[in-house]
Amino acid sequence: MSLDWLSAPCAQPDTALAEAARAHQLQLTKPPGSLGMLEALAIQLASLQHTPRPAVERVWISVFAGDHGVADEGVSAFPQVVTGEMVRNFATGGAAISVLARSLAATLDVVNLGTVNDPGEIPGVRRAIIAPSTANFCLAPAMTVAQFDAALSVGAESARSAKAAGAQLFIGGEMGIANTTSAAAVASALLDEPPSVLAGAGTGLNAEGIRHKVSVLERALAQHAGATTALEQLRCLGGFEIAALVGAYIAAAQTGLPVLVDGFITTTAALAAVMINPDVRPWLLFAHRSKEHGHARLLQALNAEPVLDLGLRLGEASGAATAVPLLRLACALHNGMATFEQAGVSTS
Template identity: 85%
Template sequence: MSFDWLSSPCAQPDAELAESARAHQLQLTKPPGSLGTLEAVAIQLASLQRTAAPAVDRVWISVFAADHGVAEEGVSAFPQVVTGEMVRNFATGGAAISVLARSLDAKLDVVNLGTVNDPGDIPGVRRAIIAASTANFCHGPAMTEAQLDAALDVGAESVRAARKSEAQLFIGGEMGIANTTSAAALASALLDEPPSCLAGAGTGLNAAGIQHKVSVLERALAQHVTAKTALEQLRCLGGFEIAALVGAYVAAAQAGIPVLVDGFITTTAALAAVSIQPQLRPWLLFAHRSKEHGHVRVLMALEAEPLIDLGLRLGEASGAATAVPLLRLACALHNGMATFEQAGVSTA
């Protein structure tokens, strides 16, 4: 099985346009740096989009759904059938991300990689079934190499579709009962830190439930102690939807499409993707700081400063979608404000 495409070069941000955008910000009618992160985001987008007038009018949101074998260990407050039911809810417009995507006039791409409660063919859902779920990683690897390869390509295929639609921003989301357990396991392995530092409430576990999750994670990590590379850790501990996110992030950077990263699970996927292909890091913007326990630690590892902190922990790309208006405002300010010279405003 070849994963060579993951190490293919990423597009290069335009350093000259970054400097030009930074100089432009200094000429706008405001004290230098007074718009804080909004200035930095506009400069970053100008560099990534290779334009003096950055924009995020065309947003592509891919939500990858899949089930996890580790759910049989009782690590979620919700039953596993919810994953398939939520796939239908995404497509029929009732989920949070569905509402947000409509409000943003964003393209919502729902992808089913395999659920134990298969909802069948649904208009608006791409079926990319790999298996009903991953294997229980407490007993063996979550995925075979062939399954990992397929999941990575599912993510890359969504990026190919986004590029064809001339998307200016890619957002990845996820749905899968027990996927905070998978993300915590993967983050623990990638960071070489105990699962107690990464495991949180997920769908709403109490203190006893979180402690049980930690014990499950300790068993799983002991099972896969020989998995040393990020790709092998992803295969052994990840989920189909997490692997799809990894593939999407790498493919987006290779295609030159900026990425807005959502919460704990997607940020863990970003950490795995950067570990596999370090060149993609400049292409990542980070939307929010989740309430999920391990998210702060993963953000720190990526040296990421998220745009907002609203106590969100839903997933589905909902936090990233919520942050899109800030990106749009940053671009509007960068492109629309008058310079001191244009406005006839004194600088001294």
């Protein structure tokens, strides 16, 4: 199957509506710029949603789960069986993202791409099994071409389903033991920077564990030094869920659906998506600055200013979900405040 769809044109933001929204903000009963990022978010959403009255009441959250062969290298503080166990926890409502999705009245789309500890058929989980795990990328490419294509396509399917369901905002999340190792490998390759700059504690590694993780990443990057394009780097070093996020972000931008990016792993996917198709970038909003080492560097590479900085590093899309109320308030202020003329307030 061809990957040509990845470079197909994205929808275009409405620059005229952005200017109209900016002018509207200047007429509201407040000093210009006094609501800071809340103003910028409303203007961006008006442009992306092609409406003078932006809204994020209908939110779609897709959480992609997949296991990683590099877990065999001892790079995580948690055992690999946790991935499959957490898939069940998402569906039964006990995970952080499950609670947040309920609180937001958001659609929660849980997608199992392949886990070593397969939980089987679970109501509320879409089975899109590619393999029980990626390969150990210290020894071989993480994904075959067919597996890579499948993962990208599953992600795209979620984004297209969100658009078809009338979602106003797409959020991608992930679950997979050892996936901070995979994300750090991809980020290091994409940015051509040493893994020590991008690798962090993940599930809670100590200093010695992080040093071991960096050494594993150095082996992997040497193994795949011949992968020089973003697509090949993603295939050789990524995970099923990371590739699915890339496919989802590209498809969302192509269909005109704004994306709220979560933390370190999803921002790695966002960087890959932008390097594959630069037109994706205007469609990305960034939820928070993760405590995970390396996330700040990724945000810098994307010239991104996140909404929150709460020391979060859970993943699952939890940081993005936490930022949704602020986006809703930004829209409410933009749509509901009186202008100086309406309120009879003097401007001079």
